[in-house]
Amino acid sequence: AQSVTQLGSHVSVSEGALVLLRCNYSSSVPPYLFWYVQYPNQGLQLLLKYTTGATLVKGINGFEAEFKKSETSFHLTKPSAHMSDAAEYFCAVSPPRRTDKLIFGTGTRLQVFP
Amino acid sequence: DAGVTQSPTHLIKTRGQHVTLRCSPISGHKSVSWYQQVLGQGPQFIFQYYEKEERGRGNFPDRFSARQFPNYSSELNVNALLLGDSALYLCASSWGIFMNTEAFFGQGTRLTVV
Numbered sequence: 752a753q754s755v756t757q758l759g760s761h762v763s764v765s766e767g768a769l770v771l772l773r774c775n776y777s778s779s780v781p782p783y784l785f786w787y788v789q790y791p792n793q794g795l796q797l798l799l800k801y802t803t804g805a806t807l808v809k810g811i812n813g814f815e816a817e818f819k820k821s822e823t824s825f826h827l828t829k830p831s832a833h834m835s836d837a838a839e840y841f842c843a844v845s846p847p848r849r850t851d852k853l854i855f856g857t858g859t860r861l862q863v864f865p
Numbered sequence: 866d867a868g869v870t871q872s873p874t875h876l877i878k879t880r881g882q883h884v885t886l887r888c889s890p891i892s893g894h895k896s897v898s899w900y901q902q903v904l905g906q907g908p909q910f911i912f913q914y915y916e917k918e919e920r921g922r923g924n925f926p927d928r929f930s931a932r933q934f935p936n937y938s939s940e941l942n943v944n945a946l947l948l949g950d951s952a953l954y955l956c957a958s959s960w961g962i963f964m965n966t967e968a969f970f971g972q973g974t975r976l977t978v979v
Contacts, residue, residue, distance in 0.1 A: 755907075787970075794869070794955055794970035795908070841907050852898065852921050853968070855907030 753778055753846045757856035765864050770814075770829040772859045774842030777823065783845035784825040785853065786816055790838045798840075801825065812836070837863045867891070869958050869971035877977045878946050886941040886974045890958030896920075897939040898968065899931055902953040914939055915962045943976075951978045 758773040776782065783802045787795040799810025806818040816827045825842060839860050843853040870889045878884050890897050896915045900908035913921035914933035928944045937958075943950055953975050957968040 792972070794972045795957075796970070797967055800967070843907075852910035852913060852923065853900075853908075854910070855900075857905075857907050 753782065753844055753854050755842050755844050755854055755856035757840075757842050757859050759859055760857065761860045761862065763862040763864060764832045766834055767831050770827070770832045770836065770861065772827040772840050772842075772861065774816075774825045774827065774856060775823055776825065776842075776844050778844065778846070781818070781820055784816075784818060785843040785845070786810065786814070786825075786827050787841045787843060787855075788838050789841065789858075795841065798827070832861075832863045834863050834865065837861055869956055869969050871954075871956050871971040871974050873974060874972065875975045875977075877979060880946055880948060880978055882946050883942065883944050884946060884976060886943075886954050886956075886976070888939045888941070888956030888958075888971060890937050890939070890956075891969055894958040894960050894969075895937055896959045896962050897933055897937065898957045898959075899939070899941045900955040900957065901925075902955055902973070904952070908955055911941070913962075920962055946978045948978050951976060 754777045756775045785800045786798040789795050798814050799808045801808045801818045809815045814829045839858045841858045842856045872887045898913040899911040902908040910923040912931045917933045931941045933939045953973040955973045956971045959968045
């Protein structure tokens, strides 16, 4: 069965520091991969997605992620954290043979300290 | 442009009752999906509807049902509510059926079962 693992339920960084949120998936065939952000009391907003093509994907708000097939990873990074980045981040996959649903990880809460 | 709208935003129900949650997709979107997000976890797929037909179903009991109307809006119904049904219910709409078309999420309906 498809699954997504997000290492670290909480990540804390200082403003201006590098943000690294980890995501690993299980699949014998590369699925579609997504990162979503959820601010308090709000729904999910798509940050970026990988379907095919270039393995380095750039998203909104300065975030990017790199698909590494050999490591089955899709880690999210941002060079310099901003206070407004504090939120819950979810990695998700769409199974290669079922494209009607997203399978989400358990989320990583990002805290940004001044 | 209006985004995905869900109603109500909050509601409290008693065990054993029935609840109906509503979702209006973005204009032009024909696919609506429902997800359940229990506190502290990632969203779990419940249903997908496309062109008024069920196209996918997650691992939820038959107490959960849904439908899509000719205007592409959707209802999620839950019968015989249990305490464990307390969650944020998210609706997502997309233009197409496949997950490589971006899914836009509403702000959700917070259901509390007491």
